Amino acid sequence: METGTPSIPSAPGKPLYRVVEDYLRREIDSGKLAPGDLIPSESELATELNVSGGTVKKAIENLVWERRLYRHQGKGTYVSRIDFNNSLFRFFSYGTHSGNPVRIHKETPVRKLCEGPPEICQKLQAPHQSQMVYIERVGYRGETPVLIEKCWWAAALVPGLESEEVHIPDLMYAVVVDQLKVPIVRAEEILTAEIADQTTATTLKVDLGAPLVVLNRLTYTQKNRPIEFRITRGRADSFSYRTEIR
């Protein structure tokens, strides 16, 4: 061991690689490093922070395990974009049980600007009776409706989303990120089950009282700010979630 003192504020008992880790984490969370950005190279960071290359490497490796960064040999290290393929949604194996994922086409029967219901305002940490963009969508596999999505967006954060001129693709986040330039950073999902009420049963063409899987999602933009709350209801008979215990 040689070299001088690191040029980042350390903490007693806290390993140096974790200090570097936290430094990078802050850069990401604050938005100084945005999703998709190329971060400085190992050697640049090592010089800048005055720590060894190995320490920087370890810090970055840990953040790669956390899926906050990803690396390409020869190119560099990038800040991860959120990947909605990791949503619990993927366990809706609509269609053939043969394995290959089936494309779900979505329609948007309802889109309007409205006053947010109290529970929704609360979840979005928005003032009471805030304006919301309410969007209702139905997902189809072929001609068969398989799921219903209801989402509330904090209107102040997504100006123009309510306009009919803005086309909504199957993955709604594409509009928000690419067109409205609002970064989506992470989301929390909660999975439960319930039975179909009359309206849902009719839309999904199932019996009243049929089992449904319910997915609640709270989506966040930068600085830990909630931006969307969503409830997805799907037929339980085509949902199965698999894990392994070790």
Added chain:
Amino acid sequence: METGTPSIPSAPGKPLYRVVEDYLRREIDSGKLAPGDLIPSESELATELNVSGGTVKKAIENLVWERRLYRHQGKGTYVSRIDFNNSLFRFFSYGTHSGNPVRIHKETPVRKLCEGPPEICQKLQAPHQSQMVYIERVGYRGETPVLIEKCWWAAALVPGLESEEVHIPDLMYAVVVDQLKVPIVRAEEILTAEIADQTTATTLKVDLGAPLVVLNRLTYTQKNRPIEFRITRGRADSFSYRTEIR
């Protein structure tokens, strides 16, 4: 870089640390290293396999990430025991929604030796009409029944489990591992939802047609041998599974 050639069969293009990793993985899977065992130290492995300490460390770190090993500074590296606290079962938050997990007491109304149903024999990769120990259990929170468990054990692998003299504690695996000395290595779980039939509704004291969460589990002993199949049905209103997407 110095030193001689590694004394484990390598492969072209395959990094050395992965060779070491696979070596350890084989030792574990084959049962030569059993759950709870202390594995050789870094330096021992390095000498034995004729690779550097850093390479061994990296291999072990990867296996720690996979939860196949765990380390204690000053003590050594151990083979992980299966942890049923990782079961999806933990998302049954029976009782207070206040956070602290509630103890579920279990009773065993049915325990018998019987011929395995065809689907179960198939799942357990056992011959048609094999003998099974069938156990049915009901879980209570206080006086309230909250779940029903049905399990089939391959009788040949758990001799004596059917005997009424063997007391079954809340976590059944304790008997199998500690008393019968049969190692439990891993398990696969599949989560789905359905509605209560008459029998289940009566036992769980819910309405006919009430939503249920269903957890299917296939448990394995050493050498990838299935040993138990289990179906747990619980009230959906007290199940919620939370994840984060990044």
Added chain:
DNA sequence: TCATATAACTCATATATATATTATATATCT
């Protein structure tokens, strides 16, 4: 006997260095 110091062994942290692999930009030659 009991407490304490010590030695030996473990993994953890931190650095340095050499070489390989992958990707990209630049210069060169036809």
Added chain:
DNA sequence: AGATATATAATATATATATGAGTTATATGA
């Protein structure tokens, strides 16, 4: 202009070494 070689920069692999910190057994001394 277009193909080809070359240089440069990034991560990946592999090793070596020094020091720190937690654990355990052993020796030591009152």
